[in-house]
Amino acid sequence: METGSTSEPLLDPHMSSVHNTDSPVASSNWPSVLDSLKFLPINNLSSSVATQNTVVPSKLCLDASNNAIVTSATTSINIDDCIGADITDTGLLTIHAYPQSAPKCGSTSTKPRPRTYSQSTFQLQSSDAGTLDLPLCNSTLLPLLRSLCNPSSSSNRKYLVLVNPFSGKKQGLKIAQEIVKPMLLQSNITPIITPTTHPGHATELMSSPTLLSSYDAIIAVGGDGLLYEMMQGLSHRPDSSTFLEQMPFGIVPAGSGNGLAASVNSVADKFDDTTSNVFVICKNVPKPADLSLYDTSEGNSYASFLSLSWGIVADVDLESEVLRALGSLRFDVYAVWRMIALKQYRAKLSYINCEVEMPPIGETVGEDWTTIEDNFLCFWALQTSHASQGMHTSPASKMDDGKFHLYIVRGKATRLNLLTSFLAFEDGSHVKQKHMEIIECTAFRLEPLTDNSHIDIDGEEVEYGTIQGQVKAGAWRLFY
Ligand SMILES: Nc1ncnc2c1ncn2[C@@H]1O[C@H](COP(=O)(O)OP(=O)(O)OP(=O)(O)O)[C@@H](O)[C@H]1O
Structure with missing residues (x-):
């Protein structure tokens, strides 16, 4: 719970206008039940009986200018932090919020901070000392609070x-x-x-x-x-x-x-x-996110939401399975080993950056595609910003941009080049490295010409051989 708001609350639940009035029920949308209610803050449920005699009941209002629910002169709850509310049979109203932890003393960082649970509980009371109309609270106040927390939510x-x-x-x-x-x-x-x-x-x-x-x-x-x-x-x-x-x-x-x-x-x-x-x-708030569809020369098809890798990245991801007990550390340990025993991988890569009808995998790609044949160390087709936690591998990728970003290191790069790239994945600074090529495209075909690697889609191995993929922009809906 955040404290410190001392301003007189404004009272428009839809936040469309400012009402300059002393009345707590200034908007026609604000349920009139609030007129008949008092809210007794109860910070510690076990001491609720004791606090009822000492805490001053307040009105519940909406501070539109601060996007907050205000329940007393000193208490406000940021609506953006709230995920829900409920009312018990005894008239206890609880608002569930997950505010960010306070910034460290003197910190000016704007980076997001961890969220922790903050429960705000109030004993609902009738403002005229009459009986609390609980069914009315449940049918008016509760839906209003829930819709403030999740504007597009429905019940059940x-x-x-x-x-x-x-x-x-x-x-x-x-x-x-x-x-x-x-x-x-x-x-x-x-x-x-x-x-x-x-x-x-x-x-x-x-x-x-x-x-x-x-x-x-x-x-x-x-x-x-x-x-x-x-x-x-x-x-x-x-x-x-x-x-x-x-x-x-x-x-x-x-x-x-x-x-x-x-x-x-x-x-x-x-x-x-x-x-x-x-x-x-x-x-x-579910939003459209990209999916990609891959076809292989063996006639299989795969849907993917994250990445396709071949070369050192696929080798590290799949061969490090033997170190699964190490958790995410397994990738670092195995990457060091793979860089010592470095391999060259040869392939033909074709790509195009516009809407296209994919050619059958056995046929040559159209003339408007770009094709390169070379030795590679790394080939990584990414659709989202992070390939794993702590790896900001494709800072330019958006969830619904309809694009692959291909990250390529060719065979002429050195071990040191590769090592600097792996270290830079954490903060995304590899995008500035000369040996790291980045290609934006909507579709590509990879034809491996050596059989010394794996192909990995979203971390799972698929059959080795020619594979082609196309992004389907916004094809599924994801909470993000
Ligand atoms: N009940 C189960 N018992 C054993 N394996 C399972 C079970 N359910 C799913 N799996 C397998 O577990 C594998 C790994 O799953 P998952 O991706 O969830 O974890 P992870 O590999 O540790 O994480 P990440 O993919 O992010 O690296 C999947 O390939 C799946 O086939």
């Missing part, structure tokens, strides 16, 4: 929360039970927590014909691999494109890479932690 929402219990350090179920569930409940959303029981389970679940009618959103608690499995099921549904346009998705990080979760926090300007990802979901 049910979210499927799919959890991979074996992601990363195997914390998925704990995160779902201890962070996701309470925050969704505070937002008046019913979570249906469903653990996966085997690899491929998420793909199977996403083909269910009743998904759309059963849930209002689907939340993945795991690594990028869980969402990748879900996406393969979703992209092969007969109603795939309409389903993806209608169903909102959320990501909660519990894996070792968590590239999409980090990208979401980055574009939402949130501190990169689990609470921020769930907070973004609770604020309930």
